[in-house]
Structure formats: C-alpha cells, structure tokens
Amino acid sequence: MQDDEKAIRDLVMTWQSAAAAGDLPRLLSLMAEDVVFLTPGQPPMRGRDAFATNFRTAVERFRIESSCQILETRIAADWAYCWNQLSVTLTPRQTGPPRRRTGYTLTILRKEPNAWVLFRDANLLAPEP
Secondary structure, three states: OOOHHHHHHHHHHHHHHHHHHOHHHHHHHEEEEEEEEEEOOOOOEEEHHHHHHHHHHHOOOOOOOOEEEEEEEEOOOOEEEEEEEEEEEEOOOOOOEEEEEEEEEEEEEOOOOOOOEEEEEEEEEEEOO
C-alpha cells in the first residue's frame, strides 16, 4: 500500500477512535481550518469552530461508536477522496434507546505540509429502520 493511501486509512481509523473517546483536540487536528461538512437537511457546517460546537453538544448527550469500511480511495497529487460505508451508534448518556445511522460518506482530503487533513465531507447517513 502506498504511503499516502496508508496515511488516509490511518486518518479514518484515528477519526473513529478519537470520536469514540470524545477527543475533540485530536479530531480538530485531523481537519483543515476551512473544513466544510455537508449533512442531509442541514446547512453546511463551516470551519473547525462550528464542528467543535456541534461535537461538544453531541458528546455531552451521547456516547459515539462507529464502524467504517473504506470502499475507494483515489489520490491525485495533494488531493484525495475517500468513499466509505459508515455506521454510527449514538447511545444516550442518560436514558433512551441507542440511535443508529448508516450510509455513505464522501470525503475530500488535502495534503498539508505534515499530514493529510479532511477538507470537505458529505455525510449521507440515515436512521436505520
């Protein structure tokens, strides 16, 4: 496996473990300052600060667990995309049943001087029936 592809796969795995641990500083280090997240029915979430606000709210209310299967990765110079099949379980910290969302994500990554970072992310997860 090429070094860049391995670095991208490592980023995906690190993202999952940092999200599960509630490690916001680690998550922020994996994304570009001008990151944009797209999710169904919501306006674009622009920048690290917006992500941080939403993540803090989520981890106060839920434990986050996820599994991801990378379906395709393509690299062109300092840009790459990664297409994933993702499952996320949000378990309430107080009471209530877990919420499970599954679907696909398409992530665009940019190579910065020291690492690949998440630049744009289109998350097409939907509630499991």
